Amino acid sequence: MTPLRWPAGLTKRLLSRLGFLSVPQVRRSRQQSPITNGVTKRHRAPQAPQRRQDGDGEVRDARARLVEAAVEAFAAKGFHGTTTRDIAAAAGMSPAGIYVHHRSKEDLLYVISRSGHDRTLAVVEEAVGSSDSPREQLLAVVRGLVALHARGHTRARTVNYELAALTPAHLSELAAIRRKIQRTVRAVVEAGAAARDFEVRDAAVATLAVLSLAIDVSRWYRDEGSWSPEDISEQYADLALRIVGAR
Numbered sequence: 001m002t003p004l005r006w007p008a009g010l011t012k013r014l015l016s017r018l019g020f021l022s023v024p025q026v027r028r029s030r031q032q033s034p035i036t037n038g039v040t041k042r043h044r045a046p047q048a049p050q051r052r053q054d055g056d057g058e059v060r061d062a063r064a065r066l067v068e069a070a071v072e073a074f075a076a077k078g079f080h081g082t083t084t085r086d087i088a089a090a091a092g093m094s095p096a097g098i099y100v101h102h103r104s105k106e107d108l109l110y111v112i113s114r115s116g117h118d119r120t121l122a123v124v125e126e127a128v129g130s131s132d133s134p135r136e137q138l139l140a141v142v143r144g145l146v147a148l149h150a151r152g153h154t155r156a157r158t159v160n161y162e163l164a165a166l167t168p169a170h171l172s173e174l175a176a177i178r179r180k181i182q183r184t185v186r187a188v189v190e191a192g193a194a195a196r197d198f199e200v201r202d203a204a205v206a207t208l209a210v211l212s213l214a215i216d217v218s219r220w221y222r223d224e225g226s227w228s229p230e231d232i233s234e235q236y237a238d239l240a241l242r243i244v245g246a247r
Contacts, residue, residue, distance in 0.1 A: 062091075062093065062097070062100075062101060063101050065091040065092065065093070066087060066088075066091045066093070066098060066101055066102065066108065067108065067111060067112060068091075069087045069088075069090035069091040070082070070087045070105075070108045070109070070112060070158075071112055071154060071155045071158055072090060072154065073086045073087050073090060074109065074112070074158040074162055075154045075155070075157045075158050078162070079105070079109055079158075079162045079165040080165065082105070083105075084098050084105055087105070087108070106165065106166065106167060106170070109158070109162060109165055109166060110166060110167075110170045112155065112158055112159065113158070113159050113162070113163065113166065113170075113174055114170075114173065114174065116152075116155060116156065116158075116159030116160075117159065117174050117177040117178065117181075118177070119148065120145065120148065120159075120181060121177055121180060121181050121184075123141075123144040123145060123148050124141055124144070124145070124181050124184050124185060125184060126144070127140035127141040127143075127144045128140070128141065128184060128185075128187075128188060133197075134188050134189070134191040134192030134195060134197055134198065135192060135197050135198075135241070135246060137188045137191075138185075138188050138189070138192065138210070138240055138241070138244065138246075139237045139240070139241070141185055141188065141210075141214075142210060142213075142214055142233070142236055142237045142240040143233040143234070143236075143237050145211070145214035145215065146214045146217050146229065146232055146233040146236045146237075147229045147230065147233050149214060149215055149216075149217045149218040149221070150217050150218070150221045150229035150232055150233075151229050152218070153217070153218040153219075153221040153222070153223075154218075156215070156218030157218050157219060160215055160218065161219070181211070182207060182208070182211065185207050185210065185211060186203055186204060186207040189203045189206050189207050189210075189244055190203045192244060192246070193244075196247070197246060197247060198244040198245050198246055198247070199244075199245035199247065200244050200245055206243055206244050209243050210240045210243055210244070213236055213239060213240065213243070214236060214240075217232060217236070
């Protein structure tokens with residue numbers, strides 16, 4: 001695993017690209033009464049805001065289709081083996097349509113990778129916040145990460161194994177997030193060792209082992225397999241306890 005996590009600073013513009021802004025920021029029009037002195041006005045409220053909302057929905061849909069198409073293509077062919085024509089065809093768009101929404105193929109990879117890292121960090125922080133016990137925190141972290149990387153294995157392969165294709169600036173952003181994930185999990189391991197719940201020779205090595213165990217699920221997991229994400233999560237949670245020497 002490339003040393004971890006997810007710096008802050010993702011702009012609203014990039015979030016909008018990903019379709020993560022759940023409600024478009026639409027200015028409220030001035031309230032106008034439809035009736036004046038008992039007479040119904042002939043002029044209705046302007047329809048432009050509704051048309052704008054519909055247009056925004058179409059843009060979000062196009063961006064989402066491009067992202068999903070890129071995820072599938074990158075996972076199947078690798079970043080360098082995928083062309084913009086491959087992505088556009090899978091999204092039902094012309095090659096030129098990609099550049100309406102993204103500056104480059106690398107920009108698409110960044111959007112996918114950034115959202116994946118942000119999601120991973122959120123899962124880790126939620127797991128750690130679910131308990132005050134280092135043992136229970138570690139179990140929650142592993143279960144959460146394994147389930148995330150099993151259910152989203154196609155996207156996770158791109159997020160974790162195509163980092164070298166990013167620009168130095170984008171890679172630096174993601175490296176900072178990975179370090180934050182790593183620090184968060186390492187703090188759990190160190191807290192368990194301090195409380196004598198865990199017995200580890202090196203907390204940093206144990207942390208990397210636990211994270212690598214969970215993240216690598218995306219490399220081999222397939223939906224048609226006989227193990228469910230929940231089955232693997234429970235077994236990997238037991239393995240994680242062994243890695244940290246849980247007592």
